[in-house]
Amino acid sequence: MRATILAAALLALLSGTAPAEELTLSVAISMKEATEEIGRHFTRSRPGVTLHYNLGSSGELQKQIEAGAPVDVFISAAPRQMDELQQKGLIVPETRRVFARNVLVVVRPLDSSVDLSKPADLLDPRIRRIVIGNPRSVPVGQYSEESLRTLGLWERLQPKLVLAENVRQALDYVSRGEVDAGFVYTTDAAVRTTRVKQAFRPGEDTYRPIVYPAAVVKDSRRPALARAFVDLLVAPEGRTVLARLGFQPLP
């Protein structure tokens, strides 16, 4: 059986009958699991299509596209990075879709015993280090800064802040116990429940709504296929996956 499959695969490779259609998706790392799962739906109905995931912070992915990286779809964790690409004419505006919403949460290591149930508890001297995404390039850091500013805690917490290059690194610092608290998305906290726990959610009125836009990149060599992927994100299949992984329904 295996030999037959192998022979068939080899034959396909040699004869070149299977046209290799490839899409490269630059995905904000908080969308990793969701896009991978939606990607499996996508390829199941399209034999011969291969998806490549390029994961990072939205700011980092934006800079790569500006530098001419061969990307077909950009999935950002904030409108700002998408807006900047749109102004530079690097995405196809009519393909742009907002497809998911998320919420901030403060997490802490599972074994930590400090009472951390409201924003002011972050000032507790036993909370020595707090990780947020680097606000210069990481959306979760931009939302966290906004929330802390609204709460009047931003200046006072400065000495405790440690900056991460993306939201998963922030989560990792918390799960390794290197920091006492961290700002991530609720959906990230959910992927590492064995090592971190949710402490509290900063009020959703303290920061702008966290919405995820997706769009086809201007220089995509497979714009139709890329557009089909973006459309799947807002289709019922996409919505089901997103809801199951904890993303909020769109208003």
Added chain:
Amino acid sequence: MTPDNLSALALSIRVALVATLLNAAIGIPLAYVLARRRFRGRGFVDLLVTLPLVLPPTVTGYYLIVLLGRRGWLGGPIYGLTGWSITFTWYAAVVAATIMALPLLVRTARAAIESVDRDFEKAAFTLGRSEWRTALEVTLPLARNGILAGLVLAFARALGEFGATLMLAGNIPGRTTTVPLAIYTSVQTGETGEALVLVAMLTALSCVVLVAAARLGARAA
């Protein structure tokens, strides 16, 4: 230059200087022992010191986290006792730079010490000098240029350390952001102009250092 870049430059020089001093304190005795003594585990010590030269810096950084992190083999007990942890402090940058630079000093200094004619040492022994004083008064002075070249290389390596530093010290502007990390962030955020100044400075400094090392090396030979 922006204040962040200035502080990155100041921090880089401070980290590289302290790392070079630590290298001198640890690396010169180590190079001497590896060059002149035969003992059990010598091959293992040599391997351990040289590994950071060939391992990806992120792997070295990972080992440092396992060892020194808040829950590390050494870092855990320290954190338990004092509530202090080295991660995300500038000391962490010093540790990373020291470990990464050590093989360059040890290998260069060791070769210089090995090339010292043993007859001089034997003469010193005959004249009643202990091994300790012979090393200080005969061997090391004769290997001086090679050791200095090694220190210069170690300084340059410490100045340019990136991977292990990022993992152990993080990238916190004003506290642990060294020049290589500032360049990384600037390029990441599209502030290429700022990065360019730092790139030029680091390149110039590294050229000076390499020329200095080459001159010292030529005199040693």
